[in-house]
Amino acid sequence: MPDGHWTTRALITAAAVVALTAAAGPAVAAEDADTIVEGRLSDSTAYRFVVPADWNGTVFVNLDFAGGSASAAQRELIERGYAYGGTTRNVTGWNLGAAVENQIEALDAFTSAVGEPDRAIAMGNSMGGMIAAATGELHPDRIDGVLAACGGLSGTVSQWNQKLDTVFVLSRLLDPAGALPVEDVPADIESARNAWLTRLAEAQQTPEGRARIALAAAVGQLPAWSQSIADPDPRDADAYQAAWYGALAGDPLPYIGQAMSSRHTSTIVFGGMPSWNTGIDYVEQLRKASPESRRVVAALYDAAGLSLDEDLATVNAGERVEADPAAVERFAASYQFTGHISVPTVTLNNVGDQISTVAQQQEYEERVTQAGNASLLRQTYVASAGHCNFTAAETIAATELLLDRLDTGRWGSANAVQLNRTATALDLGDARFFGYHPDRFNR
Missing domain, CATH: 3.40.50.1820 (Alpha/Beta hydrolase fold, catalytic domain)
Structure with missing residues (x-):
């Protein structure tokens, strides 16, 4: 050249x-x-x-x-x-x-x-x-x-609704006190990102935390590929979960970091919250996940001695995020395919x-x-x-x-x-x- x-x-x-x-x-x-x-x-x-x-x-x-x-x-x-x-x-x-x-x-x-x-x-x-x-x-x-x-x-609205689902499940199960942001991401995005990364790293050290990370990943349809674990065998639940964790928090440009930065920006640009999970049944959202994902989540919950039904009930009982209708309309107009x-x-x-x-x-x-x-x-x-x-x-x-x-x-x-x-x-x-x-x- x-x-x-x-x-x-x-x-x-x-x-x-x-x-x-x-x-x-x-x-x-x-x-x-x-x-x-x-x-x-x-x-x-x-x-x-x-x-x-x-x-x-x-x-x-x-x-x-x-x-x-x-x-x-x-x-x-x-x-x-x-x-x-x-x-x-x-x-x-x-x-x-x-x-x-x-x-x-x-x-x-x-x-x-x-x-x-x-x-x-x-x-x-x-x-x-x-x-x-x-x-x-x-x-x-x-x-x-x-x-x-x-x-x-x-499209803009649907992909950010799905990202909300992922963070909402993580919040309900790993941060029940609600100390970490879900929709109201502060201007200090880096601090929010680091706080989430720290909480996820801690959770990844325990069987209970790994199972709950897997549930959020399955609901949010994160890829079970990471830069350290490519195409894990779904029969190996631990490897599959580790790949999910890589995509969520372990790899460069982690999913959770982008969920913080773009959530903050889009809420400002469109003048309100353009995503919602009112009316969403997270039992149903898990049913919509792939069979491989559901099997991995079930295996990890069994290994951790947790009740998947109880955790899904905890998620469903959480106070929901309501959208600003005008912000949704502006977000959709910015473009829905x-x-x-x-x-x-x-x-x-x-x-x-x-x-x-x-x-x-x-x-x-x-x-x-x-x-x-x-x-x-x-x-x-x-x-x-x-x-x-x-x-x-x-x-x-x-x-x-x-x-x-x-x-x-x-x-x-x-x-x-x-x-x-x-x-x-x-x-x-x-x-x-x-x-x-x-x-x-x-x-």
């Missing part, structure tokens, strides 16, 4: 800097063989596109591209002649609707500076995956295809993602199918733990699946064998696709 692709803003020509400062339009500057198009949108969000000299007419638009250095997969696409760019989430945050409109405004700026693309593809990871899917759903007149990776595609897609869409998820839990993909598939659009969707899965933990090879293989669909009008083979063959040939990291269908989303 020539160094010229990634030279810093210090190399932008003086004329381009003047244009950017004056906000008269997008700044365009050549960096060796590439052209950089950058500036700020109407809400001050930064945008940036890299356009190779041999641009092939396709542009990728990504929520997070302007906020940091390009990934190996993004560099590979630029080397192949694709323009790549996008915005940042720094201004919009959890206001997903505004972030979607920013993608279109950034695409307008790109078009103004470079010319009308032959096709535009919305792409992104994590919240960027949600934005990519929403942009394709809302703007099929501008977006020709979508690659949504590790996004919470059950309908399944009414009209452009080819590929999703890419790793099954051990502790933040965008993989069961959400089942909900997205169901909505797309019910809307009559299943032929436009292909979902792919990677055997790894950690949030958005893909190799560049896996990302490019999924991208090639989408590009082939756009080129030919037909889906090529999306099975794991073919995807791994494609990824392996790239020599850009491991190829770990496998056949998988997520559990039914329970919230």
